[in-house]
Amino acid sequence: MRTPAGRARLSFVKPLEPAQVETPPVSDDWLHEIKYDGFRTQIIRDWAGVRAFSRNGHDWSARYWPVVAAAEKLPAESFIIDGEMIAPEPDGRPNFHAIHSRMTWNAELLAFVAFDLLYLNGEHIRPLPLIERKARLWNLIKPAKGIIQYSEHVEGNGAAFFEAVEKMGLEGMVSKRRHSSYRSGKMDTWVKTKCWDVGDFELLGIKREPGKPVVALMAKEGKYAGGAAVALPNGLRERLWQRVQEGRAAKPARPVPIAFAGDVEWVKPGITGKVRFLRGEHKLRHATMHSFRED
Incomplete structure (x- = not known):
């Protein structure tokens, strides 16, 4: 036309x-x-x-x-x-x-x-x-x-x-x-x-950067889900650090973005974190980990 x-x-x-x-x-x-x-x-x-x-x-x-x-x-x-x-x-x-x-x-x-x-x-x-x-x-x-x-x-x-x-x-x-x-x-x-949701996520590793909050890298149903700031009380935080040291792994248990290579303390499977996150997002956003358990 x-x-x-x-x-x-x-x-x-x-x-x-x-x-x-x-x-x-x-x-x-x-x-x-x-x-x-x-x-x-x-x-x-x-x-x-x-x-x-x-x-x-x-x-x-x-x-x-x-x-x-x-x-x-x-x-x-x-x-x-x-x-x-x-x-x-x-x-x-x-x-x-x-x-x-x-x-x-x-x-x-x-x-x-x-x-x-x-x-x-x-x-x-x-x-x-x-x-x-x-x-x-x-x-x-x-x-x-x-x-x-x-x-x-x-x-x-x-x-x-x-x-x-x-x-x-x-x-x-x-x-x-x-x-x-x-x-x-x-x-x-x-x-x-x-709105906010709370859910259980598998802990893959801990990412530390100078001057920034410590971030827990999480997975859901076998897929990388994003990062959540670690917001644990002191006693629970120390227990998590100990568990991470004891369960160190050479590589992540699930596929993750290449950008994380070398920056993270990867951990073996067995730690589940309770995470608060924004509802409706397709990766964790504004998320915080408030507790964890060892499976």
Whole structure:
């Protein structure tokens, strides 16, 4: 198709990235949404049709073809929608571990959760207040219960919303100032609060670096899972050091990144650490080891 004179295609907009915080904001100036565990995606429609872009601006339209086809039916000539591509379970919860296989074999089982509208029918609406952009988004995609969904929100009561998200076993929440405009990059007008999990991990070794906390390198189900800062009380810490000395190994019990070669005191299998970590991450992040046991 030839480009109409003077009409370039709509361009990908670099996403707004929420800052991470420990606790959600409490004032009534904030809207709160579920943080969906998937792939940030931008759906763009212009004179030549619909395309779907990844977080970094790569065209993934072929991978998301059922969502692209559904977006073609929305009642607008042009739009840019910001959202998250997820692999929903029957109860609606996103399953990140299923998203890759669905992209390859069952793309019709994906869903796009829309949470912002940046452009509509020739108008750049990023300067408008969030609450107005979301109203226009709802009018565009309602009832939004199928392959294209709408990210519901609550106003205020951030602490109560976070408690509900945590009880449901979800990854976390995103809070957004109701009157904020949309600007690319990391902004404190959007903040994310993630839930914590505690689990058992196999200790592979101890990494020490001058001036930095001691880090326990961990594995889960036979695969390297990441590092956790050692946060043991003094007596338990000394016992761990003794156990590490007694169980030294020449190499790790599981495959690990090459970058760790020569930097770590590897240990033989038999130590399990109790680790607190951010939920929804695919490697340990902001993790701490609070106890251990010898199997």
